[in-house]
Amino acid sequence: MKPIVGRTSTSPSNLAKNFTELTRRVQQLCDKRGDIRDKIDRVKQQQEPTRECIGWLADVDRIEKQAKMIEEDHLVDKRRFKGWFPDTARAKLGERVVEMIQRVKELQEKSDFEGGFVTNLPPEIVKMRRAPNLSAETSANRNLKKILDCIGEKNIRKIGIWGIGGVGKTALMKAMNNSPKVEKMFDFVIWVSVLKSWNVRKLQVQVANCLNLNLDMSKMGDNDNIEDNEVSTRLHRELEGKKYLLLLNGVWERVDLSKVGIPSINQDSGCKVILTTRELKVCHEMETDVEIQVETLSNEESWKMFESKVGEIVRSPTIKPIAEEIVRECGGLPLALNVVGGALRKVEDADIWHNLLKKLKSPDMSTVNNVSDRLFGSLKVIYDQLKDSNIKNCFLYCNLYPEGHEISKSQLINYWRAEGLLPSKRTLEEARVEGLVLLRDLGDLSLLEKCEDGRHVKVHDVVRDLVLKMTSPGGEESRQMVRAGLCRDEIPDDKDWEDAIRISFMFNQLYNLPEMPNCPNLLTLLLQSKDYLSSRLQVIPESFFNHMPSLRVLDLSDTGIISLPSSISNLVSLRALLLKRCRKLKALPREVRALKLLEVLCLTENNMACIPSAVWELTGLRCFKFSSEVISLSDDVINLNGILSKLRLLEKLDIFGDDIKDETKKSWEVLQKELGSLTRLSSLRFRFGNASDLKHFLLNSKQWRHGKLTKFVFYVGHEFPNTIPLCGRFTDQCKPYKSCLGYEGGSDGDNIIPSAVMDVLLRSEFFALVGHNELRKLSDLGVENTNGLKYCRVCKCDAIENIVDEAGLRANAFANLECLVLQHIKNLESICRRLAMQSGTCSSSSFTNLRHLELCFCNGLRTLFTWQSIPQFLNLELLRIIGCDNFVEMISVDDVESSSRKPECVMLPKLKRLELCFLQEFVHFSKGNVSFCWPSLQEVSFFVGPKLEFFPFGVDSAPNLRKIYGPQQWWEALKWEDDNVKLKFSPFFYPIDDRLPNDLMNIILAHALGKALANACNIL
Known part of the structure; x- marks a missing residue:
């Protein structure tokens, strides 16, 4: 039989070749998945993956698992037959490999996502703002009631609030923004600060942020003053048909809302516009229907x-x-x-x-x-x-x-x-x-x-006006030239530069600079852009720094500069040089080494090929920060023993990259062995190749031994921290914490957690454990070592069966933990299996401070809580369970059925957000006649398989529920038409199985949603 043209041969003799091809393609597919998840993570504040993308990611996860099974079978085949002769089993294995190759090809073809793989998150109804409490008998409260009454009038579309500066207009607007009545009346509230330096682009960006729209600034032109019709059209499309409240704070002149992209405000839409201004004539220009003056206080x-x-x-x-x-x-x-x-x-x-x-x-x-x-x-x-x-x-x-x-x-x-x-x-x-x-x-x-x-x-705008007046030409204070945020490209006169002690072009659209300004008294020069994508400043004239002998602060962050001029050597008084996110800057000039008084050098998030060699000669440095995707050192570092000892004044050292170039790992070893010589170090972020290198540092660092290194982020392992599915990057999660540790298990060739890692864990607030295969319980790390932990992430640690056992509970393990993330732990069975009770009350403080609990792809998990253990989680605010294939029920009632004390009501009193997704075996929240109470629950993302028996969210049990995200079929079946419905039920997750028949989905609707959705209109 002739082989089919274009198809991979299934002949047993081709098994090795086909398996190699499969391995290569699966790796490519996984790399693509990693890139996509990276992008999803970067935009997670504003966007979420599309249903198509979520389905594709799930398919890739399944393919990866199946490929690993084939790999195990292939290893068995090699051991059994040594590759000498085939049999029927081997032929079947070959067919599986060929079939898998074809499936991988199909997924590779689908990875283009013609419509994109992310979509915008639904906007918050309202973002709360810091506002003073208004007493009942004050004029401000009376004005607030007057405004709320006007909002309720159908024929009133626009309301103007006017009064002199400092009289309390913004405070009144914030109080209205926070009013519960406003949240009930509108789909969402859009807050826009107009300010004196407003333009259409700035307003569009603020509106887009409120709507969680991601505007690609690189495609929006070079000038913020250019009207962007494409953005206007997009905003108009997003707002059309929605009922929103637009708050314009600080309007100085007429704003054409149609140019921004705001649809025409009419009585039928129910939308309203409220603005604050200092002058009544602005209200008239904005065609307000009602004007309310905020007068001075009695x-x-x-x-x-x-x-x-x-x-x-x-x-x-x-x-x-x-x-x-x-x-x-x-x-x-x-x-x-x-x-x-x-x-x-x-x-x-x-x-x-x-x-x-x-x-x-x-x-x-x-x-x-x-x-x-x-x-x-x-x-x-x-x-x-x-x-x-x-x-x-x-x-x-x-x-x-x-x-x-x-x-x-x-x-x-x-x-x-x-x-x-x-x-x-x-x-x-x-x-x-x-x-x-x-x-x-x-x-x-x-x-x-x-x-x-x-x-x-x-700074209040009135206070800022006063300062600008005092520091302007003729003012009584030293001259400050402030052009911050004005989006202008003209260069001020030379006289302005000469007289100024401080100059700020922060967030401006300056695209060139004077050739050689004379600035004998200049102390601070701020030239940073809003972001590197929109920066127009690319070239600094060669002689620009010739006459700035007193300059101490220079910030060029987020600019598009390609190089620094050699005249930078004239900045002999410079103390701080900030070059964050200067993506086009590939190196520093040799002249930088002349800056002997430089104390702070920041080169984070750059694309430099290696750490500039000039850095090691800046002996006055107290703070050095460098980060790039791949860390590299110049060739001469390996020959420079004692290189770090020259920087004896260093107090903060931050060197980070996703990986270290192989050819510079020897140089890196030299560098990390000298870390202990820094006797003033109080803050360190660094990647150690293995636990032995970490141990060397701990033993030799006087600062560590004496407890003076109070802020640290340590990474142990060359590959960690790669992005883990459905979890943010390690560096982003570290930001709230001052002491963080990430350990990639097995990097030293064994499975025992080294003593050096345990020593650091004792002082850590954040801990991430990846790929460790020895611990069966996380509490085995020791209560004394984990008492200070506030955030813990565990990933790919397959030996772990539960987080805390009964002994750990008695010892109050993880009593201070605020966030627990568990991912890809295939043998995980529970968080805590048993809990001793004394007089009917909880006898342990474990997890009592936990606010965020997330479990992803833990396929051994069948149930999460017992009715005895659930009181431990009284402060839980977010619960997320995703992709746990064998997860059946939320709360096990086995103990209840065998106990004389049955719970009347199961409660998570502070839970605000619940996400149950990709749970094909999920049946119920609990068996038996157990009721639930969710007093704080606001949002549910609910996508499970067809086995669901009960949907425990109703008007009485979840009185504050506002949003339910579910599969497309639910959304289409409901077909809400009433504008007053306040329960937001919208498509969010991609269906697990497109082949689910409509009648089955109707059964799910009937049995699962029940009265909760039938009474959605009455939930408020």
């Missing part, structure tokens, strides 16, 4: 606000009369009351109160008639009260950022220190602490505003 409200800011001292008989006059001078403006009150908080000296009142009533202030000028005067008085010139300069520095920008505290403090505003003799850590105290003081004075995340601060 005397009574002013006094209450001032009293709450200053404290009980304001009631003192000697101070109260003065305080009452100060309140009157603030003119009922909340910003002025907060700033002045902050300056006098808990001040008991009446003379200080008298002095401040005298300044507020000075002749300059008494001639002021304009309310906004009076506000400026109040702020200026408080600024003048700052005694320390360094504190003043630190405050002025905050205004180098764009209007409305959230300023990173750590970045700001680093700038302050490098310029010399914080004492240079302090260590980096001491400077950080001192900087945080200073930021707190400025916050208490209300000169800076706190942001929601606690890691950023903001």
